[in-house]
Amino acid sequence: MTAPIRVLVCDDQALIRTGFATIIDAQPDMEVIGECGDGRTAVEMARKLGPDLVVMDIRMPVLDGIEATRRLAGAGVEDPIKVLVVTTFNLDEYVYEALRAGASGFLLKDAPPAQLLHGIRTVATGAALIDPEVTRQLVGKFAARIRPADVQATEPALTPRELEVLRLIADGQSNSEIAATLVISQETVKTYVSRILTKLDLRDRVQAVVYAYRHGLAS
Known part of the structure; x- marks a missing residue:
């Protein structure tokens, strides 16, 4: 048997955080090793616990998900940790910056549980995941910034x-x-x-x- 995917869940909304953790922990190939509600704690816990992947919200207090992602997976980071960004807004102006910061995937919070689990498995293998329609909308809206x-x-x-x-x-x-x-x-x-x-x-x-x-x- 292969080792389960070790996941750290970071979201400032307790109900969402608990919901994600419950869904993930119910999978035989995954385990939640920690939960937190702000980016600074996510960075500290990730460095201490060494998860395979962090499920990261963008808009959080103390330190937002963009900077937290940059510190965990950005250019020049030694032993980077994979980050899957999960946010409420599919055209959030911060999403592109989060991807530039080093995130390997992007999903919406209203995605069905199966899609979240698929995203975790995909990113954990080293691949990247962005919903195709979200990609089209995102780059379409922010093309001027991207190019x-x-x-x-x-x-x-x-x-x-x-x-x-x-x-x-x-x-x-x-x-x-x-x-x-x-x-x-x-x-x-x-x-x-x-x-x-x-x-x-x-x-x-x-x-x-x-x-x-x-x-x-x-x-």
């Missing part, structure tokens, strides 16, 4: 097919959707995604989306 006006479109060292896959990732398409669009297998899509991340020195699909918009490769 400054003075940044010219650039062509990275990718093949034409890799560029095509990158643009579809930026459009919020999943591997299965990309496979259907390009009429190729999901395994082939996974290979392309891996090559793209390696060539561009990106951590995951979240960073790929940000890269595509910042460099004028998506609209």
Whole structure:
């Protein structure tokens, strides 16, 4: 048997925090190792307990989820801890900043329990997760911030097919959707995604989306 996914739950609303913890603890492959209600405590507990993943709210007292995420998973952090952001607002102006801070996933609090559990499992494996429709809305609303006006479109060292896959990732398409669009297998899509991340020195699909918009490769 593999070890369960060790989860730290951070949300300033006690009912939501308890609800998440109850759902997660009921899974045979997961365990909640701690709960807290602000970002500073989340950072302290994460460094002490070493969870596999932190379920993180954005709007919290003392230290918000963005800065807490940056301290746990941001660039230059030694032994970063994976963060799954769960928030009330699908177009929250802070969501993009949280993803830039190092979060590996983003879900809405009104998502069904199965989606939350899927998100935890996905992020825990090292993959990234953003609901495709949320991705489209998010980058659509904040395109000006993601791609400054003075940044010219650039062509990275990718093949034409890799560029095509990158643009579809930026459009919020999943591997299965990309496979259907390009009429190729999901395994082939996974290979392309891996090559793209390696060539561009990106951590995951979240960073790929940000890269595509910042460099004028998506609209």
